[in-house]
Every structure is written in C-alpha cells, then in structure tokens.
Amino acid sequence: MKLLFAEDEVSMAEAVTDILTYHNYTVDTVYDGADALDYARAEQYDGIILDIMMPKKSGLEVLKTLRSEGNTTPILLLTAKAEVEDRIAGLDMGADDYLPKPFVMGELLSRVRAMLRRKDRFTPDIMTFGNVSLNPSSCELKGPLQSIVLPKIEYKLMELLMLNKGIYLSTEDILVKVWGYESDAESGAVWVYISYVRKRLAAIGADIEIRAKRSVGYTLAKIGDAD
Template identity: 50%
Template sequence: MRLLLADDEQELVRAIQVILESQGYAVDSVYDGKDAYEYADLAEYDGIILDIMMPTYSGLEVLEKLRKEGKQTPVLLLTAKAAIEDRIDGLDLGADDYLTKPFAMGELLARVRAMTRRKTILQPKIITFEDLKLDSDTMRISKDKEELKLSNKEFQILHLLMENPKQLFSAEQMIEQIWGWDTDVEMNSIWVHLSNLRKKLATLDVHVKIVATRGVGYSLEVTK
C-alpha cells in the first residue's frame, strides 16, 4: 500500500517513514501543504497522513481542496493536543481520523491500518473490463477459468488502466502515479512492465489490449 506523509517536522517525518516502510508501506514524504496537495492531486494513494500546522497550506486547507475535488482518499490528521477545534473542523471537512501529538508509533500504525482497511472495504475486489477480470486480493487476471499472476508493478499499472478505461496515460504519468515524483526509476522499466502485461493479456486471449498512441501515451481498449 502507498501512503502520503506530510509534516513540516522533518525528523519526525523520517522516523515515521522508517517505521511505515518496515511494515511494508510505500511512503512519499513532503514537508509543506502545497507539496502535499500537489502529490495527493496527481498520484493515487491508499491513505494520507496530514499534519494540520504546515507552511503554505494547512492540513485542513489541503483536506478541503481534495474533498471539494471529489477525492475520497482516507485522511488521518495529526493535531496538537490542545487543538480541539481543529480536530472538529477536520472531521467536518471529511477526515477519517485524527491523532494527537505526541503519539506512540504503535498507535499510529493501528490508525493507519484501520484507515487503509476502510478504503479496501469500499473498493471492489474484482474489477471487470469487457471479458477481463482483475482480482485485487490475489493480483491475478482471468478470463473464464483461466488466470495469470501479475507482479506488483504489473498489477498497479493494469489497475490504473482498468479503473480508467480508454483514458490515455503517458509513461511519465504512470511513473508519478505508481512510483512517485521523487523516484529514480528509468523509463524503460515502464516499457518492460507494459510489454509483460501485453503478453499476459494475449495469453488469456481477452478482447482487451493496451494500445500505444504515438507521442501521447497508453490506454486500455476493447478489441473485437
């Protein structure tokens, strides 16, 4: 699962990121509200951890902007112990939970697990496009009784395309959505994963394929 962590206390951010990554989460970290909003606006996250008091935009402003745009990514707010009104405002704006500073890392992990579990419950486990099915629990694609296992990145790419069928995504957009802005992954990595996905779709003989539009990007299209 991929999380966005936003707090201007850089030492705290580094400590939280180490703990979260040790539990298997992929974490993008930023230190001000503007970056938090831009990351959350452009990439897909399973959960966002937002400190309320940040430069540029406050956590509440970031939350308000995201909810007004229809983004329902679960949000955990980090608040000062005495900031009761901020906690109330955050919940009214659509926050899923809050945690007061200082906090124990064990409690943070429990809140994150609960937050991401709620999103998982709300999401369909099986996504269908034409005669292709993608199982989010097993990371397998199938047609009728035949199925194939995907790698983690293959799954994330196909999940993105199946949730947005016929929509064009450039290789750069895929990298930002899946690996994050600050990744050092090379462009040919996307091409390798796309090539592998195409082969697996062909093996299943589905009426779906990944189409490349020269100079623009890739989309998932129906073939007959």
Template identity: 45%
Template sequence: MRILLAEDELALSKAYAQVLIMQGYEVEQVYDGKEALEAANSDTYDLMIFDVMMPKMSGLEVLKALREAGNTTYVIMLTAMSELDDKVEGLELGADEYLTKPIPLKELAARVRSLERRIDTNYNENVLTFGSVKLNVSQQELSAKNSIILAGKETKLMEVLMLNKNKKLSTEYIYNHVWSKDDDSDTGYVWIYISYLKQKLKAINANVDILGEENREFELVEV
C-alpha cells in the same frame, strides 16, 4: 489503496511505510510539506497521512491548501503535540482523523483499515457535478443539455473521473477502482469504456471531455 505519507522523521516514515505496505497498501513517501503538496496536486491517492510539524510547509498548511483547491481526499494528521487547539484546527480544516504521537504501529494500521471501510461505504455520492455535467449515481443518469442512462460500469467509471476531475489517472488506477478482482476482464476494458463515455458526453452536449490515450493516463476536463 494508494497512500501518500508525509513524515520528515526518516525512521518514523520508514516504520509507518513498512507496516502499511505489509497490510497490502501502496505507499509513496515524501519528507516535507512542499513535497506533500506537489505530490497531492500531481497524483491521485485514496488516503493522505500528514505530519503536522514538517519543514517548508506544515501539515496544516498543506491540508488547508488542498481543501481550498477542492481536494476531498481522506486525510489523517499526525502530531507530537497534544494540545486540543491543534486538533480542533486540523479537524476544522477538513482532516478525517487526528493521531497523537507516539503512535503504536498496530493502531495506525487499524485506523487506516477503519478509514478504508469508511471510504468504501461513503464513496458513492448521490449526485456529482462538473461543468455542465451532472451524474446521479444511484439512478445511473448522466445529464447536461440532454440526459442518458449509463450501464453499471459506465456509472462507476464516470464517478471515479468526476471525483478526480482535472487529475490525470493511470489506466491501472481506473481499472482497480472500477473493476473487481472477480471480473473476467483486464485493463484493456478501461479504454473501451472510456470510449463509450466520450460518445455519451457528446450525446448529451456536455462541456467536459475525457483526455488521454489507450493504456496511458486519462483526465476529465472542461472544454
């Protein structure tokens, strides 16, 4: 799981990052709100952790901007303030968890593990839409002017792309979110299945396409 950590206190950022890395997570650290917003808009994460009080932009301002732009990535807010109003504002803006400093490192790790389980449980939304395209995940049906039934891996791949529409996803990111460690496969399968989906999008007369080249980044866009 990829985590964006935005915390301006260097010692705390280092401590939080170390405990999360020890749990096997990939962590990118930024140190102000502007950096956090730029990173969230330019890259893809499974979870974002924002301190409320940061230079340039507060964590609440970053969260508000992301939610207004349609970014639904799970967010944990960190704050040294215990006032109820601040927590209510963060939750109303779309935060998924709200932790008050000082935060025991074991508790932070436990909250992230709990959130990861929720992400895994809730990842499959029943119906996703983008442009003229609709993906019924449970029925594995992709439709626009026409419809077609997808194979299992095609459905998971299309789901990842639609949940991250207009974002560039690396081959490695896609592989890690579609193929399990037990699969007898490698990252070369990503391009193969991207090619399958591109053909099927054309077959249903969709107004979206998957841009990108083999072993590089891919992006689902309207055309």
C-alpha cells in the same frame, strides 16, 4: 500500500517515515501543505497522513481542497492536543480519523491500518468537473444541454474518471475497478464503454472530454486544456 506523509518537523517526519517503511509501506514524505497537495493530485495513494499545522497550506486546507475535487483517498490528520476545533472541522470536511500529538508509533500504525480498511468510504454527494455534474444517488449525468441517467457500467466508468480526473488510468485498472476482479470482460469492453460515455458527454454539452494516450490509458480533462 503507498502512503503520502506530510509533516514539517523534519525529525518527526524522518522517524515516522522509517517506521512506516520498516512495516512495508511505500512512503512519499513532504514538508509543507503545498507539496502535499501537489503530490496528492499527481499520484494515486492508498492513504494520506497530514499534519494540520504546516507552512504554505495547512492540513485542513489540503483536506478541503482534495475532497472538493472528488479525491476519496483516506486521510488521517495529526493534531496537537489543544486543537479540538480543528479535529472537528477536519472530520466534517471528510477526514477519516485524527491522531493527537504526541503519539506512540504503535498507535500510529494501528490508526493507519484502520484507515486503510475504510478505503474508498468517502464519496462526495455530487461530483463536478467543468460544467458537468454526476449524482451518485441517481446516476444522473448533467450538463448545460440536458441530463441523462447512466446505465450501471457507464455510471461506474464516469465516476471512476471523475474521481481521478487528470490522472491516466490504464485499461487494466479500469477493467478491475469498473467490472471487478471476477469479471470475464476483456480490454475491448473498456474502449466500447469509453465511446458510449464520450457520446453522453457530447449530448449534454460538456466542456470536458475523455482523452486517450497510447500505451498509457484514459483520463478526463477540460476541452482545450494542455495535456
């Protein structure tokens, strides 16, 4: 399991990183909110641990931005005991749990395990990117020209791309996450459904596109933006 840990107190960051690494987690550790946001956008993590009080960007700012961008990675907030309003705000913004400081390492490990069991629980009501929106409750893909209700596989593919925009997903990743581990679908199915969704995007007048990179995979990006 790969975790992102953001904590500006260096001694605390080192101690927690050592404990998590000892318990077989892979940990990227950063010391301010700006780096936390950059890492969370650039990498795929199984869980994120954010201290609320950090320089450059607070943990709440990072949380709010990630959730607004459709990032569903489970997030655990570290808070001071007096920060009751911040805890409430964090949970309302989509945090999965919070842990008041000071804490014992055993409780942190327990909260991390619980957080990872709830992985992918949070999903935004309506996902948006560019001039396109995707409604999970109705499977409706909407753009400036029209709206289309997507069939199941096309919806799951579009949802996966929306939730990971800017990140290249391999054909194998897409097969597992869209069709499932038990499916007999082959890699050619990914290309076929990518072409279906590309046609849907063109039909609704989207200003976003699905890009392919040989031997890497597929990603969703705004038309005209540099790769």
